[in-house]
Amino acid sequence: MPQLSLSWLGLGQVAASPWLLLLLVGVSWLLARVLAWSYSFYDTCCRLRCFPQPPKQSWFWGHLGLVHPTEQGLRVLIQLVAAYSKGFVTWLGPTMPLITLCHPDMIRTITNASAAIAPKDAVFYSFLKPWLGDGLLLSAGDKWSSHRRMLTPAFHFNILKHYVKIFNDSVNVMHAKWKRLVSEGSTRLDMFEHISLMTLDSLQKCVFSFDSNCQEKPSEYIAAILELSALVAKRHQQIFMHMDFLYYLTPDGQRFRRACRLVHNFTDAVIQERRRTLPDDGVDDFLKAKAKAKTLDFIDVLLLTKDKDGKQLSDEDIRAEADTFMFGGHDTTASGLSWVLYNLAKHPEYQERCRQEVQELLRDREPKEIEWDDLAQLPFLTMCIKESLRLHPPVTVVSRCCTQDIVLPDGRVIPKGVICLVSIFGTHHNPSGPDPAGAVYSPFRFDPENIKERSSLAFIPFSRGPRNCIGQTFARSTESKAVLSLSLVCFSCQFLR
Structure with missing residues (x-):
């Protein structure tokens, strides 16, 4: 040898x-x-x-746990933004750096970058993959570009007009519950819980044309949606649970899988049932007739849409987009609505002005229902919504992974492969920004005269750039205005210390 x-x-x-x-x-x-x-x-x-760096929590854990997803955590973030107004670096463990940008001048480069240069970061979004699949939130590259073009018509005002009636009906159910609770002696309500169920009720009708009556009785599907959202948020805070093989051995991982199966089975059943009701010939004409009759829902739009080559979405793609819409549309809208009511309760003078604006619009109209054309005639209510979104954005941060070196306006470079966090909350609260307002609630900040000279990136509650929120008109301009208008006409909100 x-x-x-x-x-x-x-x-x-x-x-x-x-x-x-x-x-x-x-x-x-x-x-x-x-x-x-x-x-x-x-x-x-x-x-x-x-990039400046705040003191680490420990040599091994780095800055993990420095900013918790709580009110106290957001106070810490405000302090960090005040100290490092142009951005800073933190470490998730000993080897993963995170660049946080929190100034309009700095975030422009990232938000305007193409999806190929600054795609959504897999680390922070991968936990949603088993639930949402390859939908618009998580897809990338050519598939994302194609689906974005195909889904844009689903949020056209001709489609959204039909949804206003649904919002009226759902909010009336919620108000009936409130009146019943008041008659039974209740003086306090968990506003977020009620509004969250109302938004889920509306979404099920808008997406599936399905009335689960979830505001009045328990719904397995709605319970699964809420459980999945809570489990994903919880997993983000447990670094060892970031590994799939460990997570799915835990009780939380098994609950996540069960809830995913339930949600997927529901969506699949709706899609299959809808396909069975389609005629063998003339599918396009059938769906267009539904659109003309104002009975077209989100599933119908997905069945109708085609790419530039005439190819339709597969059932798997439709399920991913429907599940993504349910996830993205309920919690953020409920959070935004709850914060607006909170701020109006703290500022009764603004609340009363909003109420008078709505009452003047509705006048002698019976029943008191909001119509599509009304939504553009509520300027002060719109200003109140925007100011609340500035103070309390439902999504506080979005993450991007830089696939190449990115040069910031001040000459600093974010190296290839580093995760960049665009802090929406930090940008809105930056004392060195173009609108150093801090925590003062002032709707007049969004008076048309006051926003002329302000950077468009000083207010980004739905992100900005090519991957901004496709449903922002649905959430802010349609559902939020309809719900708030009717709520302020029927009820008065008071702030209890």
């Missing part, structure tokens, strides 16, 4: 067996990879020195 000299390792002559050679090749490859990673990591650390 041939001999192999390993004197350079102090081992003398040894038999050169194939297994030993394979081991040496493997060790050499591993060593080369470790050295390459070490050099790349060192280079990234050197290039990040231009």
Whole structure:
């Protein structure tokens, strides 16, 4: 057997067996990879020195736990933004840097970058994949571009007009519950819980034309949606649960899988039932007739849409988009509505002005219902909604992964491969920004005269750029206005300390 000299390792002559050679090749490859990673990591650390860094929690955990998703955590974020107004770097553990940008001038480069240069970061969004699939929120590349074009008509005002009637009906159910609770002696309500059920009720009707009556009785599907949202939020805060093979061994992971199956089975059943009701011929004419009769829902729009080559969405794609709409549309809208009512309760003078504006619009109209054309005639209510979204954006941060070096306006460079967090909350509260308002609630900040000279990136509750929220007109301009208008006509909100 041939001999192999390993004197350079102090081992003398040894038999050169194939297994030993394979081991040496493997060790050499591993060593080369470790050295390459070490050099790349060192280079990234050197290039990040231009970004200020707050004190670490510990040498190993880095800044993990510095900013919790709580009210106290947001106070800490405000302090960080005040100290590092142009952005800062934090570490998730010992090896993962995160660049946080919180100034309109700095976030422009990231928000305006194409989806290929600054795609959504897989680390923070991957937990949603088993639930939402390859829908608009999580897809990338050509598939995202194609689906974005195909779904845009679903949010055209001709489609949204039909939904206003649904919002009226759902909010009337919620108000009936409130009146019943008041008659029974209740003086306090968990506003978010009631509004969340109302938004889910509306979404089920808009997406599936399905009335679960979830505001009045328990719904397995609605309970699963709420459970999935809570489990995803919880998992983000547990670093060891970021690994799938560990997470799905835990009770939370098993609950997540069960809830996913329930939600998917419901959506699949609706899609299959809808396909069975379609005629064998003239599908396009059938769906267009439904649109003309104002009975077209989100599933119908997805069945009708085609890409530039005339190809329709698969059932799997339709399920992903419907589930994404349900996820993206209920919690954020409910949060936004709850905060507006909170702020109006703290400022009764603004609340009363909103109420008078709505009453003047509705006047002697019976029943008191909002119509599509009314939504553009509520300027002060709109200002109140926007100011509340500035103070309390439902989505506080969006993350992007830089696929190439990105140069910021001040010359600093975000290295390729680094995760960049666009802090919506931090941008809205930046004392060095173009509108250093802090925590003062002032709807007049959005008076048309006051926004002329302001950067368009000073207010980004629905993000900005090519991957902004496709449903922002649905949420802010349609549902929020309809719900708030009717609520202020029927009820008065008071702030209880």
